[in-house]
Amino acid sequence: MTDHVTTHQAEDDARNEAILLYLNGRILPKAQALVSVYDAGFMLGDGVWEGIRLYNGRWAFIEEHIERLFEAAKAIDLTIGMTPEAVISAVLETQKANGMETDAHARLMVTRGVKSRPFQHPSLSRQGPTVAIIMEHSRPKIPRPIRLATVPHLRGLPMTQDPKLNSHSKLNCILACIAAEKAGADEALMLDVHGFVNTTNACNFFIVKKGEVWTSTGDYCMNGITRRKVIDLCRANGIPVYERNFSLVDTYAADEAFLTGTFGAQTPVGVIDGRQIGTGEMGPMTARLRDLYKDLVGA
Numbered sequence: 001m002t003d004h005v006t007t008h009q010a011e012d013d014a015r016n017e018a019i020l021l022y023l024n025g026r027i028l029p030k031a032q033a034l035v036s037v038y039d040a041g042f043m044l045g046d047g048v049w050e051g052i053r054l055y056n057g058r059w060a061f062i063e064e065h066i067e068r069l070f071e072a073a074k075a076i077d078l079t080i081g082m083t084p085e086a087v088i089s090a091v092l093e094t095q096k097a098n099g100m101e102t103d104a105h106a107r108l109m110v111t112r113g114v115k116s117r118p119f120q121h122p123s124l125s126r127q128g129p130t131v132a133i134i135m136e137h138s139r140p141k142i143p144r145p146i147r148l149a150t151v152p153h154l155r156g157l158p159m160t161q162d163p164k165l166n167s168h169s170k171l172n173c174i175l176a177c178i179a180a181e182k183a184g185a186d187e188a189l190m191l192d193v194h195g196f197v198n199t200t201n202a203c204n205f206f207i208v209k210k211g212e213v214w215t216s217t218g219d220y221c222m223n224g225i226t227r228r229k230v231i232d233l234c235r236a237n238g239i240p241v242y243e244r245n246f247s248l249v250d251t252y253a254a255d256e257a258f259l260t261g262t263f264g265a266q267t268p269v270g271v272i273d274g275r276q277i278g279t280g281e282m283g284p285m286t287a288r289l290r291d292l293y294k295d296l297v298g299a
């Protein structure tokens with residue numbers, strides 16, 4: 001038995017059996033929030049999404065998430081059919097219906113909608129987009145530092161499927177995750193097309209070396225909102241931070257490594273490709289950045 005963990009592991013919460021979800025303007029019990037098998041999201045992964053978190057009554061950086069959602073929708077030529085304000089209202093309405101005040105996570109999804117026939121052409125989606133919000137009680141519970149394995153799946157160039165798109169189709173990342181799991185790790189460390197360390201299959205990646213915080217240039221990874229907040233927090237607190245190219249040699253020798261993402265905030269990394277990173281436990285810089293981030297989101 002491996003003690004495999006994921007970066008999106010949460011405490012069991014029985015209340016999640018009775019949650020209400022948002023689907024196309026309606027708030028429905030989970031079992032009734034169903035989409036057609038003709039939906040472009042189901043059939044082709046043709047949609048975009050955002051993950052947001054509720055801390056003490058506030059959805060952290062919600063305006064930035066909604067802005068990124070609309071940017072992605074525009075890039076794939078998908079009309080959401082709602083204003084950004086209306087999307088935020090839908091989130092708040094779902095939150096209210098569920099009586100959630102803190103420690104909730106929402107996945108906001110927009111697909112090209114139900115197709116008239118089961119083929120790829122986007123014009124076959126004629127009924128308008130499908131807009132859905134899954135909102136769950138969620139308190140991250142990641143029992144130990146994450147183990148990463150480098151995989152052969154790359155973060156691609158923008159002219160194939162731009163890695164900055166939070167698309168429903170995540171097959172490249174899923175294959176990376178499967179490869180990492182088969183190598184005995186929890187999540188995949190992905191390189192860019194030049195072989196520099198870039199990001200993981202579901203989170204952004206940072207290392208700490210001699211008091212400096214390094215992350216990739218950002219060219220091939222998701223433009224993570226948590227990533228940006230960590231960089232800003234470093235700058236505001238006099239911590240040297242660099243967005244730069246670095247390789248596995250720099251990475252294995254790092255004092256600390258951590259991941260960032262809306263769900264887990266900052267998650268320590270203990271092992272990469274069988275090499276222990278630092279002490280293998282959460283390091284002081286990661287702990288400091290976690291505290292600064294907690295203050296920022298009001299956790």
Ligand SMILES: Cc1ncc(COP(=O)(O)O)c(C=O)c1O
Nearest residue numbers: 202203204222224225226261262
């Ligand atoms: C591939 C990938 N990397 C990183 C992130 C983290 O981004 P954020 O900090 O905005 O949640 C996400 C989240 O959607 C992601 O899908």
